[in-house]
Amino acid sequence: MRDPVTGKPLRALVIAIDAGHGGQDPGAHGPGGRREKDITLAIARELARQVNATPGYRAYLTRDSDFFIPLNQRARLARQAKADMFVSIHADAAENPAARGSSVFVLSLKGASSQRARWLADTENAADLIGGVKVAPGNTLASVLLDLTQSGNMRASEHAAGEVLSGLAQLGPNHKDTVERANFAVLRTSDTPAMLVETAFISNPEEEQRLSNPASQQAIARAVLGGVNSYFSRQPPPGTLLAAQLEARTQAVASVATGGTGGSP
Numbered sequence: 001m002r003d004p005v006t007g008k009p010l011r012a013l014v015i016a017i018d019a020g021h022g023g024q025d026p027g028a029h030g031p032g033g034r035r036e037k038d039i040t041l042a043i044a045r046e047l048a049r050q051v052n053a054t055p056g057y058r059a060y061l062t063r064d065s066d067f068f069i070p071l072n073q074r075a076r077l078a079r080q081a082k083a084d085m086f087v088s089i090h091a092d093a094a095e096n097p098a099a100r101g102s103s104v105f106v107l108s109l110k111g112a113s114s115q116r117a118r119w120l121a122d123t124e125n126a127a128d129l130i131g132g133v134k135v136a137p138g139n140t141l142a143s144v145l146l147d148l149t150q151s152g153n154m155r156a157s158e159h160a161a162g163e164v165l166s167g168l169a170q171l172g173p174n175h176k177d178t179v180e181r182a183n184f185a186v187l188r189t190s191d192t193p194a195m196l197v198e199t200a201f202i203s204n205p206e207e208e209q210r211l212s213n214p215a216s217q218q219a220i221a222r223a224v225l226g227g228v229n230s231y232f233s234r235q236p237p238p239g240t241l242l243a244a245q246l247e248a249r250t251q252a253v254a255s256v257a258t259g260g261t262g263g264s265p
């Protein structure tokens, strides 16, 4: 399909899906022995399958098997794939085995929205240490530049994350019903709306079962994609199928409006 205005082929929206952890970094463990890295890969693959089955979308997986990728490399891969959005998939863990539900996080370079969000970002950022990545001392200029580009991106990320959180609410009560913020290294993408989804608690025996069940994995993927699609349907980037569809709807409404006024010859 081509853009009705420019005649150029319409491009697909690229959703970068990042399966958290991998390789020597297993992530969290469930009481039944399930590993976060396997669950995130299964959900990420299912999400990619659903994204590719949706007209106007294309999925990009940062990893499609069990290997380790440094956190900053994940965003770089997404950028190379010209991603329009970055979604990192994880499973949460807590000492309290009753803790349950989904939460969605966006990047904040200026403090976290809660103690737990800060703790979680520290835990997730430790992946690089587990993987043996030498973390360079903070480059001040780079972080100032990142800060500037991020501020415009923050709103887009929060908005998109809010849609995904609403999608997940349809599966059951969310762990947190607002989008949380913390300094997640994997979300430092600079120019793409980015979020980290803690799908459910692998530390909760019931949720560990659910996270390992293909039907539930499909439902989680469907909920995430529903949120992504609500976000992009409202503000589709120019030159995409969604933008052309929105334009067609707007024109249809306009022609009904003019046709309905009457009196014209």
Ligand SMILES: [Zn+2]
Pocket (backbone or CB within 6 Å): 020, 021, 027, 028, 036, 090, 091, 124
């Ligand atoms: Zn994780």
